[in-house]
Amino acid sequence: MEDMIFYDRLQFAFTITFHYIFPQLTMGLSLLIVYFKWKYLRNNIEKYNNAAKFFMKIFAINFTMGVVTGIPMEFQFGTNWAKFSELTGGIIGQTLAMEGMFSFFLESSFLALFIFGEKLMGQKLHFLTGFLVFLGSWASGWFILATNAWMQHPVGYEILDNGKFVLQNFSALFTNPWLLPAFLHNQLASVVTSSFVVASIGAFYILRNKQTQYGQLFLKTGVVFGLVSSILLAFPTGDWNAKNVAKYQPASFAAMEGIFETEEAGAEIVLIGQPNMVEKKLDNKIAVPNVLSFLTHQEWDKQIPGMDQFKEEELPDNIPALYYSYHIMVGLGTIFIGVMALALFLLWRKKLYTSKSLLWVIMFLVPFPYIANITGWYVAELGRQPYLVYGLLRTSDGISPTVSSGNTLFTLLGFVALYMLLGLLFLVLVGKTINQGPKPQTH
Amino acid sequence: MEVFWYIIIAIVLAMFFILDGYDFGTGIIHLFFAKKEEDKEVIAKSAGLFWDSNEVWLVAAGGMLFMAFPTFYASVFSGFYLPLIIVLWLIIFRAIGLEFRGQFNYQMWKDIWDKSFGVASLLLALFFGIALGNIVRGVNLGGVENGVSTYEGHYFFLPLWDSTFSPLSKTPGIIDWFTIIIGIISVVTLAIHGANWIILKTNSSINNKLKKIIFKLNIALVILTIFSVIVWLKVNPNALDNFITRPYLILFPIIYLTGLVGLFFIKKLKKESYGFTFSTLLVLGGITSSLASLFPVILPSINNVNESLTIYNTSASEYGLSVALNWGIIGFILLFVYMIIQKRLMGGKIDKMDYGH
Numbered sequence: 001m002e003d004m005i006f007y008d009r010l011q012f013a014f015t016i017t018f019h020y021i022f023p024q025l026t027m028g029l030s031l032l033i034v035y036f037k038w039k040y041l042r043n044n045i046e047k048y049n050n051a052a053k054f055f056m057k058i059f060a061i062n063f064t065m066g067v068v069t070g071i072p073m074e075f076q077f078g079t080n081w082a083k084f085s086e087l088t089g090g091i092i093g094q095t096l097a098m099e100g101m102f103s104f105f106l107e108s109s110f111l112a113l114f115i116f117g118e119k120l121m122g123q124k125l126h127f128l129t130g131f132l133v134f135l136g137s138w139a140s141g142w143f144i145l146a147t148n149a150w151m152q153h154p155v156g157y158e159i160l161d162n163g164k165f166v167l168q169n170f171s172a173l174f175t176n177p178w179l180l181p182a183f184l185h186n187q188l189a190s191v192v193t194s195s196f197v198v199a200s201i202g203a204f205y206i207l208r209n210k211q212t213q214y215g216q217l218f219l220k221t222g223v224v225f226g227l228v229s230s231i232l233l234a235f236p237t238g239d240w241n242a243k244n245v246a247k248y249q250p251a252s253f254a255a256m257e258g259i260f261e262t263e264e265a266g267a268e269i270v271l272i273g274q275p276n277m278v279e280k281k282l283d284n285k286i287a288v289p290n291v292l293s294f295l296t297h298q299e300w301d302k303q304i305p306g307m308d309q310f311k312e313e314e315l316p317d318n319i320p321a322l323y324y325s326y327h328i329m330v331g332l333g334t335i336f337i338g339v340m341a342l343a344l345f346l347l348w349r350k351k352l353y354t355s356k357s358l359l360w361v362i363m364f365l366v367p368f369p370y371i372a373n374i375t376g377w378y379v380a381e382l383g384r385q386p387y388l389v390y391g392l393l394r395t396s397d398g399i400s401p402t403v404s405s406g407n408t409l410f411t412l413l414g415f416v417a418l419y420m421l422l423g424l425l426f427l428v429l430v431g432k433t434i435n436q437g438p439k440p441q442t443h
Numbered sequence: 444m445e446v447f448w449y450i451i452i453a454i455v456l457a458m459f460f461i462l463d464g465y466d467f468g469t470g471i472i473h474l475f476f477a478k479k480e481e482d483k484e485v486i487a488k489s490a491g492l493f494w495d496s497n498e499v500w501l502v503a504a505g506g507m508l509f510m511a512f513p514t515f516y517a518s519v520f521s522g523f524y525l526p527l528i529i530v531l532w533l534i535i536f537r538a539i540g541l542e543f544r545g546q547f548n549y550q551m552w553k554d555i556w557d558k559s560f561g562v563a564s565l566l567l568a569l570f571f572g573i574a575l576g577n578i579v580r581g582v583n584l585g586g587v588e589n590g591v592s593t594y595e596g597h598y599f600f601l602p603l604w605d606s607t608f609s610p611l612s613k614t615p616g617i618i619d620w621f622t623i624i625i626g627i628i629s630v631v632t633l634a635i636h637g638a639n640w641i642i643l644k645t646n647s648s649i650n651n652k653l654k655k656i657i658f659k660l661n662i663a664l665v666i667l668t669i670f671s672v673i674v675w676l677k678v679n680p681n682a683l684d685n686f687i688t689r690p691y692l693i694l695f696p697i698i699y700l701t702g703l704v705g706l707f708f709i710k711k712l713k714k715e716s717y718g719f720t721f722s723t724l725l726v727l728g729g730i731t732s733s734l735a736s737l738f739p740v741i742l743p744s745i746n747n748v749n750e751s752l753t754i755y756n757t758s759a760s761e762y763g764l765s766v767a768l769n770w771g772i773i774g775f776i777l778l779f780v781y782m783i784i785q786k787r788l789m790g791g792k793i794d795k796m797d798y799g800h
Contacts, residue, residue, distance in 0.1 A: 061542075067495050067502075068538045072531045074505050078520025079527055082598070085520070089513020090759035094767060097506035101774035104503065108496040109781040116492075117788050167763040400521035402586065402600035411528040418532055425543055432546065 007408040008080045008399050011415065013381075015072050017374055018419045022066035024373045027141055027187060028194030029059050030134035032225060037127045047438075049123075051217060052130065054438030055198070056114055059133075061429055063111060065422065072415070080408065084388050084398030088165045091157055092147045095173060099143035107136030141187055149178040152380065153248050154389050165389070178244055182380070185237040188229045189376060192336060193369040195226035199343075200366040201434055203359040211437045216353055219362070223347060227340035234333055239295065245383065246296050249390060251310040252383035255319045256326040257292060258282050259306040266290035267304035270327075275320045280307070316385040325378035332372040339365065444764045445754040446739070448511040451771065452504060457730050459500035460571070461636075464726050465719075466490040466497060467571075468637015470537065470564020471630065473557065476656065482647045483557060484545070485794055489644045490560075490637075491541040492793060496785075498534070510767055514597055514757035515741055522582060522599040523574065526617050530570050537563035565630065572629025576622030577601070579733050580610050580678060581743030584752070587613075596749035597757070610678045615745070621678050624671050631664050632729060635706065636722040643719045644793050654709050657718070661706045664725075668703070679743075685736050692735040699728025 033055050040048035074096065077085045085093075110132040118126045156172025157165045167173075199222025205215030246253040254260075258270045260280045269291040273282035293302040307315060316322050339361060346352040352359075384390055388398045469490040477483045509516045520527060540560030544553050582599045585592035594600075604616035612619070638653040638660075675682045686692050702724030709718050737743065742752040750756065758764065 064495060064538060064542055067498060068535045071498070071502060071505075071534060072528075074502060074509075075520060075527060075531060077509065078505075078516045079524050080521070082517035082521035085509065086514050086517035089509050089516060090763045093506070093510030093513055093516075093759065094763065097503070097510040097767065098770060098774075100499070100503035100506035101771065101778070104499045105496075105774075105778050105781060108499050109785050112492070112496060113785065113788055120788055166760045167766070170763075170766040400517075400524070400598075401594050402598050403521050403524045404600075407524055411525075414528070414532060418535060422535065422539065425539060429543070429546060 004403075004405040004408065005396050005399055007405050007412060009395070011080060011408055011412040012076055014412065015069065015076065015415055015419075016377075018423070019066065019069040019073055020374060020377060021370060022062045022069065023137070023140070024190045024193050024370065025197060026059055026062045026066060027137045028190035028192070028229075029055055029062070029197070030130075030137045031191055032194055032198055032221065033059065034127075034130050034134045035221070035225075037130045041123060041127055047213060047217060050438045051214065053118075054214075054433075056111075056130070057433050058197075058430060060111060060115060061426065061433065063107070065426055067108075069419070069422070080400055080403065081388075081398050082400035082402075084393065087163055087393065087398075088389060091165050091167050091173070092150060094167065094170070095143045095147040095150070099140055099147075103136045103140035103143065105136075107133055107140065110136065138187060141190070142183055145183040145186055146173055146176070146179055148380065149176045149182055151389050152182075152384055153178040153244075154392060159392070165392075178248065181237055181240040181244055185233065185241050185376075188233045188237055189369075189373050191225060191229040192233060193373055195222045195229060196336075196362075196366055196369045198222035199226055200363050203363040204434070205437065206353055207356070207359050207363065211439055214438050219343075219352065219359075220347060223340055223343045223352070223362075226336070227344050230333065230336040230340055234337065238330075238333070243296060246304070249383060250305055251307070251314050252316055252322070254305060254307045254310070255316050256322050256379055256383055257304075258323045258327075259292075259304065261308050262303065262306040264303065265301040266294075267292040267296075267306075269295065272327075275323050277319065313386065316382055318382055318385065322379065322382040322385075325375040325382060329372050329375040329379060332368050332375075336365075336369065336372070444761060444768070445511075445758045447768070448507070448758070448764055449739075449741075449754045452507050452511065453731065453734055455500060455504045455507060457727050459497070459504055460730055461723050461726050462497035462500060463494065464568075464633045465636050465640035466494045466537075467564045467568040468633035468635065469640055470561050470637070471568060471634040472637050472641060472653065472656075474561025474565060476649060476652070477647075479648060480553075482649055483553070485645045485647050486641055487541060487544055487557065487560060489641055489793055491545075492789070494538065494541060511759055511764060512741070512754065512757045513759055515752055518584075518597050518599065518752060518757070519742060522601055523577070523617065524600065525603055526570055526574065530567065530574075533563045533567050533570070536560075537567065568630045568633045569626040572626035573618060573622045575629065575730070575733055576625030577617060578742060579625070579675070579682075579737065580615065580619075580621055581745040581751070583614050583746055584742070584744040585746070585749040587746040587748045590748060592748055597752060613746070621674055624667065624674060628664065628667050628671060628729070631660050631667060632722075632725055635660050635664065636719075636726055639715075639719040639722045643715045646792055646794050654718075657706060657709045661703065661709070665703060682736060685738060689738075692738070695728055695731040695735045697728070698724050699732055702726075702728055 033052050036048050036052035036055065039045075040052065110129045113121070114126065114129040114133055117129065121129070150173060153176060154165075155176050156167065156169035158168045160166055198218050202215045202218030202220070202222055205211045206219060242253075245256070257267075258273060258275060259267055260282065266289065268287040268289045270282060270285060270287045273285035273287070276283045290300045293304055294300050296302070296304060307319070343352055343358060343362065346355050346358065386395055387393060388395050469486060473483065473486045477486050536559050540556040540558075540563060544556035544560070546552075582601060584599050585596040586594045586599055602616045604618045605612050605614055608619045609615065610619045610621035635657050638657050641647060642650050642653055686696070702721045705721035705724070706718070712718050739753045739755065740751045741754055741757065744751040
């Protein structure tokens with residue numbers, strides 16, 4: 001039983017981590033594509049149009065990857081988490097089915113039109129198709145976050161005698177206090193990833209001294225979008241989410257902040273340290289007193305319950321992983337603001353395009369927003385443990401009753417092998433597209 | 444309300460098999476009959492341009508099934524664990540085959556991804572047919588051994604095969620000689636459908652040859668269909684009772700037969716789209732007839748201990764289903780609009796269309 005749960009969780013974690021590499025780019029990138037296309041409509045300068053079309057190629061590759069790795073996510077609810085699906089399908093089935101209905105059809109139909117139909121449609125309609133792709137991909141984020149918000153903070157349900165969750169109030173699924181902050185935070189994080197990708201490609205072109213007019217355009221756009229979204233990511237949306245965790249999941253809050261013992265007057269904020277689960281303390285700790293209480297409650301000496309206030313079975317089952325994920329996310333977010341602020345300052349002083357060392361940094365920074373996004377999701381998911389539906393349905397009660405651990409290990413190994421191949425091909429293809437660049441080719 | 448959602452999901456599922464079905468069929472034809480590079484390219488393109496928007500129908504069907512019949516979703520997806528995951532892998536192989544073949548201009552590179560596309564399509568058609576065969580045949584719900592359930596009555600788990608390979612076994616596997624026949628029917632049907640799609644969408648040099656192939660495959664399909672009905676009646680003597688007690692359901696086999704008869708005139712048809720219409724009827728009729736033969740059961744139990752799964756004992760709450768109806772109607776109207784727009788802009792032959800990212 002134990003290894004069964006372990007393999008089910010590992011397979012879901014692996015497949016969703018790999019999957020989320022792609023949508024996090026497409027959601028943010030669609031916004032930047034709409035921006036480029038809109039600029040082109042306004043000023044009629046060809047390079048903006050080429051930029052939009054170039055990034056739509058990158059979008060399309062990522063979209064394909066997102067589709068083929070996304071179907072396994074939907075299927076796994078049934079294959080590996082059958083009991084969970086049976087009990088909650090009447091509720092989260094709503095939001096998942098709506099995602100298919102309202103976002104995938106929109107996104108896939110208009111993506112094809114954007115790529116193939118520019119000449120047929122004219123520029124205004126072409127812009128509109130781009131906008132609809134953006135709308136579709138953000139709607140997808142909205143419905144997935146609505147699903148997740150219900151699991152984090154269940155609302156609008158009733159539990160029957162047989163344990164089934166039954167929908168009581170449909171609109172509650174969308175007015176869930178967890179949803180809006182989580183959605184905004186997630187979408188901004190996606191904009192951060194795509195801005196960094198755009199800036200990174202720009203830096204690459206400038207450093208390579210090829211297609212530099214596109215390099216400058218991408219770098220400038222990426223830096224401006226990147227700075228604005230990084231700041232909004234921390235404040236107000238990051239702050240808002242942290243307050244929600246403190247309010248609705250106090251045990252997870254204590255674990256992610258690394259508070260082992262409750263302090264009488266005011267909790268410190270931990271900057272660095274390693275959780276020592278044997279002695280229940282942080283090793284090598286660097287912390288600032290009282291700041292966490294202030295950030296959470298705007299009162300310096302307000303008490304925040306530590307992990308000692310909760311029973312073992314209410315605490316997340318992997319506290320170090322949760323703690324590290326949270327601190328990696330916050331740490332990286334802070335670095336992003338710093339780098340992008342510096343880049344914007346140099347852009348203003350007209351020195352950015354010649355600051356070689358910063359361009360190298362921007363170019364190689366590109367994996368880190370991906371890491372920050374994914375660790376952010378780990379915070380949400382590990383923090384929800386040991387529950388699937390917070391406080392109501394335990395993870396161990398959600399797995400498929402008839403699938404053995406041997407079968408899950410088999411499929412997990414298959415996914416690992418296949419996704420390695422897929423990842424390799426993806427890199428080759430994206431590399432090739434970036435290498436060609438946005439300059440229109442003469443046939 | 445359950446019946447309503449059952450019909451909606453059946454339509455969405457049928458749409459998936461009609462639309463992505465021609466992609467599978469295109470892959471099968473590509474694997475066996477495309478010899479020249481120009482043909483290979485244009486045939487791969489006729490699937491490559493459309494597969495991802497077609498696959499969305501599978502996602503939609505899955506989502507709706509989850510929402511409307513969660514118990515069925517949970518039972519079937521965990522019970523058919525291995526074949527479903529293998530289908531996912533095949534879907535990935537097909538997709539990368541289509542997306543990667545045109546990326547580099549080396550013959551070996553193209554050959555690898557052509558095979559990946561072709562073989563994955565063939566196996567997908569086979570597996571989906573086998574899946575349908577399993578649904579029609581029924582499973583050992585509750586994992587009954589010696590008259591006692593080993594799980595809750597609505598769960599089961601099927602191995603890929605049972606040592607007897609017989610549908611009459613007490614614990615049949617996914618693959619037995621009955622489901623294999625349905626699998627082969629699915630391959631032949633979709634090959635016909637794919638060939639019609641190629642004729643409709645391309646000017647490939649094998650279009651005329653494909654008409655002859657369709658004709659031959661159609662003869663094979665008639666034989667297989669008759670054979671499968673005989674076998675089916677042997678596996679389950681009551682298989683066709685539904686059509687007697689509810690005579691209006693005969694409409695669905697008639698759809699199938701119309702397609703079957705129509706395709707014999709493939710060489711004389713005035714418009715290429717007629718051939719595709721007939722094979723669409725074939726796919727539509729085949730799926731709806733199978734579902735209609737079971738209605739309102741959606742997964743028969745082959746033991747006497749546990750009840751079959753029906754649309755009534757697996758559905759979500761009445762409130763949930765009726766709320767979903769409201770957004771479902773809006774969703775389908777929007778979907779209809781997208782399809783019209785897409786059809787207007789991407790209709791016609793695709794030979795000259797620019798493809799490859």
